[in-house]
Amino acid sequence: MKNLLNFLYRNNFFFVFLFLEFICILILIKNNGYQGSSLLNSSNQISSRIYELESNAKEYLLLKDENERLSKMNTFLMNRIKLGYAAIPLKTYKKNDTLYKQEYEFMNGKAINSSVNKRNNYLTLNIGAQQGVTHDMAVITSDGIIGIVKDVSENFSSAMSILHKDVRVNCQLKKDGTYGPLIWDGTDYRFSNLTDIPTNAKMKKGDTVITSSLSGIFPEGILVGFVDSYEQKPNESFYTVKVRLSADFKKVNYVSVIKYNYKTERDSLEIKSQVQGDK
């Protein structure tokens, strides 16, 4: 025993090193789960405050672009309200709201921090649990999809961008509905890859790619991007489609967070039938 303690004491530098590395790996593994400890990410008090200050300063420089986008969005919305439509003069036409249920709710927020040049990119948003954000909610801008909320604190939340090695969003071709997961390969933030597209699918450059309802997070039909090129890799029976993303990840500022009202119901049902199927 005395020898052992002596040995530990003589090599204390090495053992302290091993101990610290062990802690790091522990933090890393613990955070790899979908809901990691939220103390050590950018939604905690200190770092989110600093990022907010930075964002406030930077906002002035982006005002022009943002105004332009807002006015575009305004025109788009003005076109959809009653003002732009003539009433249908038929007595039989009747819209009863009890026939519709609201499936998705939209919340407004601002990205106070974002990145594009890492292998795994994240955004920090200025809305959190108090505003009703929970994990697994979709994040979009008026241009296209952005990411998925991962951790939430009281007033901030941190979202994985679709430029992340673990994020797979199910997307489809608008034309014929062929779907596959969208995976980022880590090279260029303007492009991502739509994989597992069967080789009998017909497409050409410029075709629209939208989200599919299979993801269970994004509503169906949100713009993702446009087909840039596609190829069949050797030994694979699928196409890999290079998609030009429609959202500009360098200029993400105001975002919408989407809540899927029936998520828990759908998830529990799917898990239930999967468990029964396994038996």
Add this chain to the structure above:
Amino acid sequence: MINNIFKNSIRFIVLVLLQVLIVQNIRLGSYIILFPYILFILLLPFETPKLVVLLCAFLTGLTIDMFYDTAGMHAAACTLIGFSRYYILKLLSPREGYDPGLIPNVDSMGSLWFITYSAIIIFIHHLFFFYLEIFRFNEFFRTLLRVFLSTIGTFCFIYIVQFLFYKTDKNK
């Protein structure tokens, strides 16, 4: 002693803010990513006890993790260089040993010594960090390229930045 701790704390805060507020926004493509904050670990005085270096490195890494959402990766890489710094200093030590009260920068040790010293440490940090970040082998060569290019980038940045500190030292 107290003066030393004060100087290093200031350096720590300045470098972390530099990393988080400015360098994080420098975008040179996905292959060159700069981490000049490790200059703090490089510039700790020679006579700092090795355990203190190790702990400082660990805390620096954790601080950066908080801002970068990388949970433990920077801390792991920094702890590794805090550990290897002791052996690298030993390896590069001049025959008569280091003069007490000096810090390892270009001014006190000459540029050739500093280039060897910092290049080795930056390379170890980047190698460990980028492979830990990707954590799989199917992007092996792309990650290797990223390690080499980022090492060169960070080195150039650090070489320029440390002249700022060197200047203030000379005025005293």
